Amino acid sequence: MRHESVHRAWPCAGLALLLTLGLMPEGYAADNLSLKGNLVEQACTIRPGDEAIVLDLWDVTSKHLYINTRTRGKGFKVHLEDCNTTIGKTVTIMLGGRENTALPGLFALDGGSGASGIGLGIETLNNKPLPLNTVSDEQVLSDGSNVIELKAYVQGEPNAIRDQTIGHGAYTVTSTFTLDYP
Template identity: 40%
Template sequence: MYHSPFTINLINCDNSIQKSVTFLFNGNESPALPGLLAVTGAASGFAIGIEKSDGTMIPINTTMSPYQLSNGTNSFELQAYVKVEPDAINNHSIIPGDFSSVATFEMIYE
């Protein structure tokens, strides 16, 4: 499976003000692959997932466990990946082409 890594950097953190942060990724969820982002465009038969660098899935539209903040810069290594729908595999119905998907994220400080 191909992974595309990305990093969220929080700079100038002061953990005397906020001790932790939780991320919430919002987007249109795939009906065939719950927890993954639906795609739009000419291509079909798959969805986009987001996971931590250790491979732990981050479901769309669900808050994840909080990260403890350190003073200074905090970097969160994540990755996106493409997963094929089971029916598309069984029916050989994956359609190649251009596609897109949009996710927004919230940072919830505690």
Template identity: 40%
Template sequence: MIKLFALVVVLVSCVPAVAEENMFLHGTLVQNACTLLPEDEYVSVDFKTIANRDLYSYTRTPSKPFSIRFIDCDTSVGNIIKIKFTGTESKSLPGLLALDAGSKASGIAIGLQDAQGAALPLRQTTVLKNISNGNNVVTLKAYVEAEPGAISQRNIKEGSFSAVANFTIEYE
């Protein structure tokens, strides 16, 4: 009799349960004004070698330009490109990128600018360019800046460094 009871429990527990609607999926389908050139989905900026004495003297490096290219732009869909950068923010230099944890260097952060040299702080959307039909290029700049405390205490640490930012493109 005990065996029969165990068999009944197994049969009852194998019956599938049907729940009421409890999962809702939704979204918005849009058409982008441009297509990001596939080679520009991942942008790399190499600062080469930076002398720490230059950072002590000038607080930052000259800006290094880089480009993001757009193809097949259609101004009937949108004629303005906006960009927003996200990443780990420097505590000492708000708006600038902090170095990755694996970096050997310290006392520095990485800043971003538009082509005219205006700051592109992290987490702020900025209008970059009025686009035209066809292909468009947006030129931006990056630079390395010494943290104020590292300058005053003269403790900028040398070594390799890296930082990662993500960018989001919007069209209007």
């Protein structure tokens, strides 16, 4: 199936290349383009349903954030199945997204969120921060099923805490996670 998709994509790319080359002045060679790739096998598969994790965080009051600056972390898991340690012995995760400028390393709220003055952070079960767009420590894999366990928390922005201006309302944060088997 993948092989057919590749062949379908090449004619379109070739046509675009030919149209571009047709606009070049004479004297430019068209044989100086080299494309290379590597098709690799993944060490694990993501359990169906874990490709898009939705985590409902509990309601938090601004008063709690003014006193404690942040909430406790709420756990979530990424389940890995059919892991084969001959392909990869470890896994890392990186959560990508838009950074909160007032709280570096934490997620900014998505546009359209009613709340304000807060960011969302991710940490390990041992309370070690996992800043967004940063690769986690390696986790050793075993053959079969494995789990990556993390926690999400809400934190007030320093100025919003100082000035007591945290805005109430619903909020969302969107992230894309990337697994790597170094």
